[in-house]
Amino acid sequence: xxxxxxxxxxxxxxxxxxxxxxxxxxxxxxxxxxxxxxxxxxxxxxxxxxxxxxxxxxxxxxxxxxxxxxxxxxxxxxxxxxxxxxxxxxxxxxxxxxxxxxxxxxxxxxxxxxxxxxxxxxxxxxxxxxxxxxxxxxxxxxxxxxxxxxxxxxxxxxxxxxxxxxxxxxxxxxxxxxxxxxxxxxxxxxxxxxxxxxxxxxxxxxxxxxxxxxxxxxxxxxxxxxxxxxxxxxxxxxxxxxxxxxxxxxxxxxxxxxxxxxxxxxxxxxxxxxxxxxxxxxxxxxxxxxxxxxxxxxxxxxxxx
Amino acid sequence: xxxxxxxxxxxxxxxxxxxxxxxxxxxxxxxxxxxxxxxxxxxxxxxxxxxxxxxxxxxxxxxxxxxxxxxxxxxxxxxxxxxxxxxxxxxxxxxxxxxxxxxxxxxxxxxxxxxxxxxxxxxxxxxxxxxxxxxxxxxxxxxxxxxxxxxxxxxxxxxxxxxxxxxxxxxxxxxxxxxxxxxxxxxxxxxxxxxxxxxxxxxxxxxxxxxxxxxxxxxxxxxxxxxxxxxxxxxxxxxxxxxxxxxxxxxxxxxxxxxxxxxxxxxxxxxxxxxxxxxxxxxxxxxxxxxxxxxxxxxxxxxxx
Numbered sequence: 001x002x003x004x005x006x007x008x009x010x011x012x013x014x015x016x017x018x019x020x021x022x023x024x025x026x027x028x029x030x031x032x033x034x035x036x037x038x039x040x041x042x043x044x045x046x047x048x049x050x051x052x053x054x055x056x057x058x059x060x061x062x063x064x065x066x067x068x069x070x071x072x073x074x075x076x077x078x079x080x081x082x083x084x085x086x087x088x089x090x091x092x093x094x095x096x097x098x099x100x101x102x103x104x105x106x107x108x109x110x111x112x113x114x115x116x117x118x119x120x121x122x123x124x125x126x127x128x129x130x131x132x133x134x135x136x137x138x139x140x141x142x143x144x145x146x147x148x149x150x151x152x153x154x155x156x157x158x159x160x161x162x163x164x165x166x167x168x169x170x171x172x173x174x175x176x177x178x179x180x181x182x183x184x185x186x187x188x189x190x191x192x193x194x195x196x197x198x199x200x201x202x203x204x205x206x207x208x209x210x211x212x213x214x215x216x217x218x219x220x221x222x223x224x225x226x227x228x229x230x231x232x233x234x235x236x237x238x239x240x241x242x243x244x245x246x247x248x249x250x251x252x253x254x255x256x257x258x259x260x261x262x263x264x265x266x267x268x269x270x271x272x273x274x275x276x277x278x279x280x281x282x283x284x285x286x287x288x289x290x291x292x293x294x295x296x297x298x299x300x301x302x303x304x305x
Numbered sequence: 306x307x308x309x310x311x312x313x314x315x316x317x318x319x320x321x322x323x324x325x326x327x328x329x330x331x332x333x334x335x336x337x338x339x340x341x342x343x344x345x346x347x348x349x350x351x352x353x354x355x356x357x358x359x360x361x362x363x364x365x366x367x368x369x370x371x372x373x374x375x376x377x378x379x380x381x382x383x384x385x386x387x388x389x390x391x392x393x394x395x396x397x398x399x400x401x402x403x404x405x406x407x408x409x410x411x412x413x414x415x416x417x418x419x420x421x422x423x424x425x426x427x428x429x430x431x432x433x434x435x436x437x438x439x440x441x442x443x444x445x446x447x448x449x450x451x452x453x454x455x456x457x458x459x460x461x462x463x464x465x466x467x468x469x470x471x472x473x474x475x476x477x478x479x480x481x482x483x484x485x486x487x488x489x490x491x492x493x494x495x496x497x498x499x500x501x502x503x504x505x506x507x508x509x510x511x512x513x514x515x516x517x518x519x520x521x522x523x524x525x526x527x528x529x530x531x532x533x534x535x536x537x538x539x540x541x542x543x544x545x546x547x548x549x550x551x552x553x554x555x556x557x558x559x560x561x562x563x564x565x566x567x568x569x570x571x572x573x574x575x576x577x578x579x580x581x582x583x584x585x586x587x588x589x590x591x592x593x594x595x596x597x598x599x600x601x602x603x604x605x606x607x608x609x610x
Contacts, residue, residue: 007495039527156609186607188570189529190312216607217600218570221526224494226385251604258522265493265523295522299556302460302521 008232013256014179015041016283018069019050020253021241023062023105025288033287035072040107040280041238042079045272046256050103050235052176054093056145070097082143084202091131095138102135104128104175105145108163111154112147112183121162123189125169132174142304144170146209148186149180149195160195163226167199167208177207177233182222185215185251189225196229207231212254213238219254220262227268234259239281239292255294257281274301309593315574317353318561319484319514320346323374324355324389325558326546328367330593336370338592340377345585347384347541350577351561355408355540358389359398375402381536387448391422398437400443405439409433409480410450413468416459417452417488426467430474437479449475450516454485454500455492465500472513474502482512482538487527490520490556494530501534514538517559519545519598524559532573539564544586544597560599562586579586579606 018038022029030038034052041049052066066083071082082101083094092104106124107113113121128144135142149163167178180195191223192210199208210226210233212219223234240255260272274296281297291298324341327334334342339357348356356378357371371388378386387406388399399407411429412418418426433449440447454468472483485500499514504513515531515538517524528539537572545560565577586602596603 050443151607151610153607153609184607185604186570186610190571214600215604216566217525217560218567220522221529221567224526224529255522261521262493262523262526266495295519298521299490302456302458302489303454304458305491 001292004229007227007266007268008230010232011227011263012233013046013270013272014048014050014082014233014235014261015046015238015256016050016211016235016253017041017237017239017241017256019052019063021237022239022241023053023060024251025062027288029284029287031068031072032138033283034069036066037238037280037283038059038081039068040283041074041277042157044276044280045270046277047078047271048080048082049083050082053086054090055084055086067093067097070099085131085135087127087130088134099140101141101143103143103145104131104170105181106166106170107147107152108158108166109152109155112152115154116147121166125166125173128170129173136174142175143209144175144178145179145181146170147181147183150181150182150191151184153184154191160198163195164198164202168202171203171207177209178203179209179211179233179235181211181235182213185213185219187212187222187223188218190227192222192225193229196226196231200229205230206232209235210240211235213242213252214254215251220258223254223259224262238277238294239284239297240294241284241292252293255292257294257296261296311535312532312571312573313535315536315537316532316568317386318351318564318575318577319353319355319538319540320351320543320561321355321516321527321540321558322346322542322544322546322561324357324368326544328358328365329547329556330367332593333367333587334592335527336373337502338588339370339374340454342588343374343378345588346582347381349581349585351582352383353374353385353387354370355387355389358391359395360389360391368427369545372398372402376542385446388606392432393436393439394467396440403476404445404585406446406448408448408450408476410452410486411471411475412452412457413463413471414457414460417457420459421452425452430471430478433475434478441479447480448479448514449483450564451475451483451485452484452488456489458489465503468500469503469507474508476508476512481512483508484514484516484538484540486516486540487518490518490524492517492527493523494526495528497527499536501531501536505534510535511537511564512539516559517538518547519559520556525563528559529567543582543599544589544602545599546586546597557598560597560602562599562601566601
């Protein structure tokens with residue numbers, strides 16, 4: 001009767017704030033703040049943290065110190081630090097500082113791939129086949145992403161069959177799982193469930209992750225819709241980091257606090273201590289000198305709950 | 306397979322911004338701005354608008370001009386303007402300015418009723434039996450609300466059986482429908498669906514409404530969870546009005562824009578023109594001299610959607 005039957009008992013959260021969040025900040029966050037932030041996230045119980053990306057420093061200066069951040073992080077049992085790598089050069093940089101898990105991302109549309117990767121989807125997949133192969137040879141775990149899996153800012157609705165084909169190819173080349181991303185925060189729950197239903201025909205749910213932005217208010221509802229399809233890997237960003245400071249409430253990744261609050265209220269295990277997570281986000285708020293958009297972060301617990 | 310089967314094809318939105326939103330503003334909004342706001346909401350296609358409340362002006366000065374607002378509104382085909390009335394005195398004031406629909410609210414806990422109504426739940430229901438009876442005799446439509454239907458800030462978890470009993474009594478005394486309210490914004494989707502499942506054993510879904518606050522980020526997800534139970538009456542507040550200006554992102558009602566965006570993306574009819582709704586919210590933003598927390602309001606449509 002109640003359509004929550006397939007909601008998993010436990011969810012693996014992938015914290016993407018230090019990478020997807022901070023790369024959108026207009027100001028460079030100091031390296032020591034990044035390290036303290038990541039350590040605080042690990043203290044809060046987050047077991048998967050996307051720490052940074054090995055992209056061109058001239059293109060994304062916010063990520064220029066990713067090597068240094070990785071070098072300063074102390075390894076922890078049960079915590080996997082992930083780096084985004086766009087190519088072989090990025091993989092080499094990741095390997096040079098001891099990174100054990102990397103993520104590659106392509107897109108569901110050529111227009112988005114061209115704008116963000118400077119190439120087509122097919123060409124990016126050829127590159128990744130080599131990147132993923134080498135990463136696996138080096139003993140790394142690799143995650144794959146399909147950006148604009150629902151809506152593309154250049155070409156509109158993404159073709160679900162193409163998303164499926166790209167996801168299958170990422171898995172085939174050796175990715176442990178594949179995340180479908182609503183990069184521009186435009187998807188709604190029915191679209192989410194329809195795409196997931198298609199993917200889950202061929203792919204077991206534990207190999208599919210979801211990555212939502214809360215740009216238009218549907219982020220948490222889309223997480224719920226995904227859980228209902230049996231998905232148990234969910235990206236989120238501490239504080240809803242990634243929001244544009246000039247448009248309050250807009251643009252950010254779905255906030256880890258809001259997702260964890262919902263999950264715990266539904267009896268789903270995450271391993272996260274919500275108050276410690278809020279402390280981690282507060283660190284960033286102090287450095288950025290502004291409030292982050294996560295609603296739970298600002299409101300805190302109901303004292304009688 | 307997809308747990309959206311019972312989502313209704315059409316949803317009746319009850320816009321509560323002018324009442325539940327503005328009553329929480331620290332500053333009094335000028336009467337002419339309120340009137341322009343309500344007219345703009347009606348222009349946007351909202352067919353049910355909670356315009357104000359007939360409570361004691363010394364207790365809620367923000368609502369002191371409710372008579373004047375009602376007098377200035379021009380009647381429109383297809384638009385019902387609702388007033389909150391706490392007692393017979395309020396009903397008389399409503400009748401004096403031609404109000405055709407009123408709402409009464411009690412609570413699921415005595416602690417909340419005592420704090421907000423100065424009486425117990427049972428005593429409030431005795432009062433309302435007379436209020437609702439007289440309103441019906443005067444040809445008015447009456448809606449009933451159960452506040453803190455999931456969580457109470459004073460006594461914790463509300464007893465679902467008590468919510469059910471109060472809802473049934475409100476319907477029995479003549480309310481057309483009954484709204485269950487997450488007044489403090491603490492509910493999560495499983496709790497929402499469990500309470501609704503209980504209520505829907507005795508009450509047809511068209512006589513049950515939901516009223517969520519997005520205090521902890523679960524508001525839109527809770528709307529989704531309600532739709533999945535067949536609920537088709539949803540309260541929301543333009544711009545997410547009701548947020549505290551001193552805690553960005555916190556405390557507001559679920560934003561009408563965010564709910565409408567989700568509904569339209571799911572193919573659910575609302576009759577609302579989203580861009581006109583944003584214009585209505587912009588009116589308020591200008592008057593309040595701050596941004597409202599609705600994410601869709603700030604982000605706007607994806608140009609390629």
